[in-house]
Amino acid sequence: MAAAARVLHEQGVERTTLADIAREAEVPVGNVYYYFKTKDELVQAALAEHTAHLDELTGRLDELADPRDRLKGLIAAWVEQRDVAARSGCPTGTLAAELGKRADGTLDAEAGAVIRRLLEWAAAQFRELDLADQDPGTGPDDLALTLVAGYQGMSLLAHALRDPDVMTREGARLLRWLDGLK
Structure with missing residues (x-):
């Protein structure tokens, strides 16, 4: 599943073959065919891998006492993946x-x-931060959308420009934005 997630992220669905996955996983191609009959099943496995990675990351972040620190940790995790984003974009977003x-x-x-x-x-x-809704569009769901949209945008631009520094600069901007929320 991890190999499927990596190869699909790097090559895209249409360009990836079951043989590519087998090569990455270092297993005979027959093994891949045994577990995954179609490319769509491989995509589902990759999505399960993305979900597991997200759950593992948020589980670690949930150990932090302060929700603002959890969100900052999420941004830091995104910035740590700047080289991956510059090469191939956000795994789930792409x-x-x-x-x-x-x-x-x-x-x-x-x-x-x-x-x-x-x-x-x-x-x-954001709900746990209990920020006052000063303006329409500043509720917890809206703030979450702004944060994740910021991530998707910086991943896309880092990839399009092949510049990991985009992730660093935009990550710093997201941290300043988060600190400015009262």
């Missing part, structure tokens, strides 16, 4: 974008569910 262009429309909803899971976790942190 997969969701690619799957959204397919006609069947089922796997893109599954990719969207992973992003929604992140949005829900971030909104819970």
Whole structure:
């Protein structure tokens, strides 16, 4: 599953073959065919891997007492992945974008569910911060959307420009934004 997630992220769904996954996993191609009959099953496995990674990250962050520190930890984790983002973009975001262009429309909803899971976790942190709604659009769900959109934007730009420093600079901007929320 980890190999499928890596190769699909680096090459995209359409360019990836089951043989590519087998090579990355260092197993005979027959093993991959045994467990995954179709490319869509591999995509589902990659999405499960993305979900597991997100759950592991947020689980570690949930150990921090302060929700603002949890959100800062999330931003720091994104910035740590700046080289990956510069090479291939956000693993889940790029997969969701690619799957959204397919006609069947089922796997893109599954990719969207992973992003929604992140949005829900971030909104819970903002709820716990109990920020006063001073203006429309500053509720916990809106703030979570702003944060995750910032991440997706910086990942996209880092990838398009092949510049990991975009992640560093935009991560610092997100931290300043977060600190400015009262």
